[in-house]
Amino acid sequence: MSFRKILLLVVASVCYVSSSLPATLRDVDVSRRQDRYRVVADTHLVASPEAIYKVLLDFDSDRYQRISEIYKESSYLPPDSDGTPLVYTRVEGCLLGYCRSMRRVERLEIVTPQFIRSRTVPERSDFKYTLSEWTFAAEGRGTRVTYMMEMEPNFWLPPFVGPWFLKRTLLKGAPSAIEQIELLAQQEQRAAARSAALNGR
Numbered sequence: 001m002s003f004r005k006i007l008l009l010v011v012a013s014v015c016y017v018s019s020s021l022p023a024t025l026r027d028v029d030v031s032r033r034q035d036r037y038r039v040v041a042d043t044h045l046v047a048s049p050e051a052i053y054k055v056l057l058d059f060d061s062d063r064y065q066r067i068s069e070i071y072k073e074s075s076y077l078p079p080d081s082d083g084t085p086l087v088y089t090r091v092e093g094c095l096l097g098y099c100r101s102m103r104r105v106e107r108l109e110i111v112t113p114q115f116i117r118s119r120t121v122p123e124r125s126d127f128k129y130t131l132s133e134w135t136f137a138a139e140g141r142g143t144r145v146t147y148m149m150e151m152e153p154n155f156w157l158p159p160f161v162g163p164w165f166l167k168r169t170l171l172k173g174a175p176s177a178i179e180q181i182e183l184l185a186q187q188e189q190r191a192a193a194r195s196a197a198l199n200g201r
Helices: 003-010 049-056 060-066 163-199
Strands: 024-033 036-045 071-077 086-095 098-112 115-120 127-139 142-153
Touching: 024 163, 036 163, 049 127, 049 142, 049 163, 060 071, 098 127
Parallel strands: none
Antiparallel strands: 024 036, 036 142, 071 086, 086 098, 098 115, 115 127, 127 142
16 A cells, blocks of 8 residues: 555545536645644535535444545444444555554544534544544535544654645545545435435325
8 A cells, every 4th residue: 555545544534616526625734733733625525415424424334445445444333431422443554665554433522414523532542632523515516525634643654744745645645535425425315316206206
């Protein structure tokens, strides 16, 4: 697996213009403060907010593999002690011949059709800290998706992996994952439309 893919997974596989065009990554901003990175991406997908929301919350049975091959496992876990839903993902990547598996358990703190917020459980993850937020807003015949992630890995990254390098890598690698999210969301829409038509008979 290429170095580009491991960087794409580190920044959460950003998930992630005219409404007649396919999925579009409009802008990516990457910054760093000490050991913590912040990524903000602005994306347009030709699919409804509800369908995109459903795809991004479909962790069961390792189905995150449909979005990107870097995901090897994904599932819902038993809820946290306060009842908050927990999700688990495991990704794999290689850097200069060294390969490793990275685990992340997250609390789904806020889940609505317009907004999702998740936060890592550090003691059960290979990250000291992550906070992820997805905002969905109807736009033309599609959806504007704004993605924000703050992350501090619990593993070594080479010194040259700074904001400029991460941004360049995301601009090269993220569009394929975004296009896959759009495709899956369109499939969800068609399935929902067929179900509604059958139930309406």
